[in-house]
Amino acid sequence: MNQSDFYFHRIDPVAIDIGGFAIYWYSVMYLVAFGAFWLLGRIRAQREDTPLEPPQVGDLLFWGVIGVIVGGRLGYVLFYGFDQLMGDPLFLFRIRDGGMSFHGGLIGVLVALWAYGRHLGCGFLRLCDFGAPLVPLGLAAGRVGNFIGGELWGRKTDVPWAMIFPDSIPGGERTSEALYQQYLTGALDEFARHPSQFYQAALEGLALFIVLWLYSARPRPTGAVGGAFLVGYGLFRFIAEFFREPDAHLGFVALDWMTMGQILSLPMFIIGIVLMTWAYRSRT
Template identity: 45%
Template sequence: MSILAEIAYPRIDPILLDLGKLKIRWYGVSYVLAFVLAYLVLRMLAKRGRLPVAVDRVADVLFWGVLGVFIGGRLGYVLFYMIPFGEFEWGKIIRVWDGGMSFHGGLLGVVIAYVLWARKARIPFGDLGDGLALATAPGLLCVRLANFINAELYGTVTDVAWGMRFPNYENGPERWEALGKPMVPGVRHPSQLYEAFAEGLLLFFVLRWLMLRKGLGGGRIAGVFLIGYGLIRFALEFVRLPDKQLGRYALGLTQGQLLSSIMIVLGLITLYVCHKRRSKPGHYDPETGKRLPSEGAFA
């Protein structure tokens, strides 16, 4: 047993602003911040000539990402976490405000949306995918912090010095009543913070270093993102409490680990294809998004 038994869980109201029937939650704000950060990252890449899109069209790129995230994320949650366990109701599909978004579903939605858009606009998907991968990581930080505020997706029981006791919100985030809700038994890993740091900050700086300092591109950044996120999520699932309706499968694996394993395989395939094709990062005109004939070092 550690000397410090636990760290007090901060009393942060999941509802940022209560306007009566309209309640603005931190969870919703986290998505807004995620898209704002994604826009800033994509715009930075476009200005540096690392995105096959003109600077003034970055907002168009983000629009398709928003559609992919929300449609794919919600349908993914329904497909992966509701239908297999008899919790599906047609009326719940659009009730995003009640919670229930799948990262893996959102990722699939984004990929489908951008593949279709890239083909129509005749944009190299490899370099576009690299930019999107880098722009995704900061958003993961925001959403995981919102999970922490909501006291959801917490970890398994532990005796580490930084363990916490989380309020029991089985039916989704509720307004705080001075922590009057019953507490989830046991001191637990703050796994949301682990994921915020590893999936958000760490992965972002690794990808940024590879892309802007080492000049990696041509689809390879997207491949590294798939592998990196998959490995991080797979590892942290061991200290994250699985969804109560799912539990664990064979070998103690969770649904998240199975889906993350697929991501790792797809990432390896992506890197292999890039290697076989000898894909190189493009250098693009920031004003037109057209590929420039000469390709030098990238700052």
């Protein structure tokens, strides 16, 4: 019997369990994301060219959290679970069963920014430019949460850093001792996959944060920073999708190779290019 060369994922997704009340690591990562947004926002709001004062960052975060939760759930149901919704309308409210969409969350946040901007008397694009560099580290935290939860795994591969996600194996459970013993013999190596959650954390999270933070370090035309976020995320997500396993109930949705994530990222990229072009032309 040969020892497996790959890592077997069986991390407990529950961070804290108090009397049967479980707090999942994914929820903790949401708190990390919101905390990073607030801290970076307070730092950014100290600049003279920003539309908010440091105390107002908390208000912006509150509006954004509502947008993320409502938009993320609606987006997932409409983009990824519409058939399930048609058969079970209450599926919309079963958030504990999982299912949040970044693209839906983005739309929700944009609506929240528009509403907060009207309340504040501040331009919508200026708020978008302010908030764009604060988001990527939260996205990275979310992808780490996906990894800990053993979800949204990558496509099958034999690269040295590949991992075996028990939930991706038909009938597999991370708590199954029998499954783990099979893994130890190398019998599950054919199920090794890309840890695409980390790819997305590195691209959509860390890399995008560095690009946007440096790009916005000095004043840019109104709309340019927000446009750069759309371009960067759309590009990085499109690339990462080549390593991520398509949703089982959707598969490839176009041209026998494009995933739903890529379909939704293309408009982001295009709109971002148009917005940045408009921003610089308007300035001149």
